[in-house]
Amino acid sequence: MIDMGEKTYIKTGREEFDSFFPGIRSFLEQDSLDVVIDGQRIRGYRTPDTKSIWIRDYSDMLRGVKYIEEDLKSAVDHFAETQADNGRIFDYFTTFPEKIPCEKENWVKYVRVPVEADVEFRFVKAAFLAWQATGDDQWIQKLLPKMEKALRFVLTNPWYWDYENELVKRAYTIDTWDFAYTAGAHDWLQFQITDDTFWGIMHGDNSGYYEAFRIMALLYDYLKNEKLSKSWLDRADALKARMNHVCWNGRFYTHFVKLTPVTIPGVDESAQLSLSNPADINRGAATHEMAVSIIQEYMERREKTDAFAEWFSIDPPFPDGIFGDQKLRKGAYVNGGIMPLVGGELAKAAFDHGFEAYGVDILKRYSRMISKTGETYLWYFPDGTPSTAETSTSPEATPTDGWGSSAMLYGFLEGLAGVEDRLKLFQRVRVSPRWLAAEVDQADVRVEYRASDAVFGYAFQQKEGHVLLDIQSPASKVAFHVLLPEDSAADSVSIGRKDVEFINLRREDSSYVDFTADIEKDAAVKIRLTQRDRT
Numbered sequence: 001m002i003d004m005g006e007k008t009y010i011k012t013g014r015e016e017f018d019s020f021f022p023g024i025r026s027f028l029e030q031d032s033l034d035v036v037i038d039g040q041r042i043r044g045y046r047t048p049d050t051k052s053i054w055i056r057d058y059s060d061m062l063r064g065v066k067y068i069e070e071d072l073k074s075a076v077d078h079f080a081e082t083q084a085d086n087g088r089i090f091d092y093f094t095t096f097p098e099k100i101p102c103e104k105e106n107w108v109k110y111v112r113v114p115v116e117a118d119v120e121f122r123f124v125k126a127a128f129l130a131w132q133a134t135g136d137d138q139w140i141q142k143l144l145p146k147m148e149k150a151l152r153f154v155l156t157n158p159w160y161w162d163y164e165n166e167l168v169k170r171a172y173t174i175d176t177w178d179f180a181y182t183a184g185a186h187d188w189l190q191f192q193i194t195d196d197t198f199w200g201i202m203h204g205d206n207s208g209y210y211e212a213f214r215i216m217a218l219l220y221d222y223l224k225n226e227k228l229s230k231s232w233l234d235r236a237d238a239l240k241a242r243m244n245h246v247c248w249n250g251r252f253y254t255h256f257v258k259l260t261p262v263t264i265p266g267v268d269e270s271a272q273l274s275l276s277n278p279a280d281i282n283r284g285a286a287t288h289e290m291a292v293s294i295i296q297e298y299m300e301r302r303e304k305t306d307a308f309a310e311w312f313s314i315d316p317p318f319p320d321g322i323f324g325d326q327k328l329r330k331g332a333y334v335n336g337g338i339m340p341l342v343g344g345e346l347a348k349a350a351f352d353h354g355f356e357a358y359g360v361d362i363l364k365r366y367s368r369m370i371s372k373t374g375e376t377y378l379w380y381f382p383d384g385t386p387s388t389a390e391t392s393t394s395p396e397a398t399p400t401d402g403w404g405s406s407a408m409l410y411g412f413l414e415g416l417a418g419v420e421d422r423l424k425l426f427q428r429v430r431v432s433p434r435w436l437a438a439e440v441d442q443a444d445v446r447v448e449y450r451a452s453d454a455v456f457g458y459a460f461q462q463k464e465g466h467v468l469l470d471i472q473s474p475a476s477k478v479a480f481h482v483l484l485p486e487d488s489a490a491d492s493v494s495i496g497r498k499d500v501e502f503i504n505l506r507r508e509d510s511s512y513v514d515f516t517a518d519i520e521k522d523a524a525v526k527i528r529l530t531q532r533d534r535t
Helices: 020-029 055-065 074-081 119-134 137-156 203-222 226-247 276-282 288-304 340-352 356-373 402-416
Strands: 009-011 032-037 040-045 092-094 109-111 199-201 419-421 428-431 442-448 455-463 466-472 476-483 488-495 503-507 510-519 522-531
Touching (some): 020 055, 020 356, 020 402, 032 092, 040 055, 055 119, 055 402, 074 119, 119 137, 199 203, 203 226, 203 276, 276 288, 276 340, 340 356, 356 402, 402 419, 419 455, 466 476, 488 510, 510 522
Parallel strands (some): 428 476
Antiparallel strands (some): 009 442, 032 040, 442 455, 455 466, 466 522, 488 522, 503 510
8 A cells, every 4th residue: 555644756666766756856955946026035946057047947847846845836926927018928037146257236137038939838837837736726817817918929929920830930049948040140149139030930839839728728628718718729729730730841840940041051950850859749749650750760869879868959969159159069058968858858758659668768867877976967968978167158057957857757757657637636637657668567656746735646566467556546537548568458447346448559569558537535446457469
């Protein structure tokens, strides 16, 4: 039975898995950042390269932070309170000097980088994750107009919306990052929109807004507003269709679909695989077939690369220094550096699309990295050397990167352990235990939201021709998606003494059984196995 006296944990008897959550929790705990603005205390989690609260980092980090933190709302509230009348959201705020010794003042500082087009969808995602873990319906209802306003800002602003393709556009940056290519017209990193801006469409922006639109549809459906729910869902479906038509190159998403003609000597842009590709899968924009193609592309590049991992920010990189800073040489930072942020997204995508062994491999490699050094960085050089303040364009390079580590935790808890909250407070859950891919026959899993004490847990066991699950949860609608042993299928499924309907299915070469159930507090699930008919 599960020990419900503990908080979030994984117990398998394997150190590489049992230490995974505690290790990443220790990184995140060192990344918390408290500031006081206008007499109000705000708690967030800092970016790994500067002592600031960026909405882009924070929204992704919440996928791990939600298990350890009580205050998930104050940072989101502050981004909402400082929203411009036109809907624009700030990138970040801080009360700490950033570029010492040039900057010494401890004033309150707010920044929006004009070339970025992804800020508003990240605000929507952060608000959703905070609501999911707190369950505060009144709070999210008050935020919804702000969320609507942020999305409409992007959908109507000529800097961010391409009316011809009906897709989100941006300046020519490296994937989702915040400085633009200028062909030498600017003497350092270019953060501004100018008359000389090279415009184009970046796939990661559009997959992010696709997910944001679906979040709006889900929230309005939950609040019984069918008209607005359908409107956002229709908008999401249309954006996905246009994105996949314009940005897909047959193997993966083209890094930057140019609207302004420009040629960059020294790089095969058609071959560039950029960091948002795995995120596109996890946000739901890629079809299964497209996801398979992207994952296989990473697997193939792993076999060919001299880098210690295939978690490229972009591959192949751009020529040294062409974005305005000589530190941005090949293999450095977002110009070809190796990022755990990418690895975590890739692991989650692999688990969801029939490459479970590959997902396990990614998590095990990362587990070995952090257990060996006790450190984790936003990016590494291809030879495994970690980033430093001297080798990056950013002021700091902390060894407790919460952005990439929380992505790895996302791949671990929602991919391998397979607990995905599909609404809030685990009231609607997808349970996909994939322990057999890691050669684990027995596991105890418990995940808890610190802000609300909402909890979901299960004990997993495979023995004597059966897979057994002992579920403990609140009142939950549970969709089971259970990985079965190789060459097997479910012969029967029972919950307690009652048989339930089920479907055997394949995900690439992997066997799963799917079924659903309403569970109150606890339930014993028994899956009886039979040999799969290969015909």
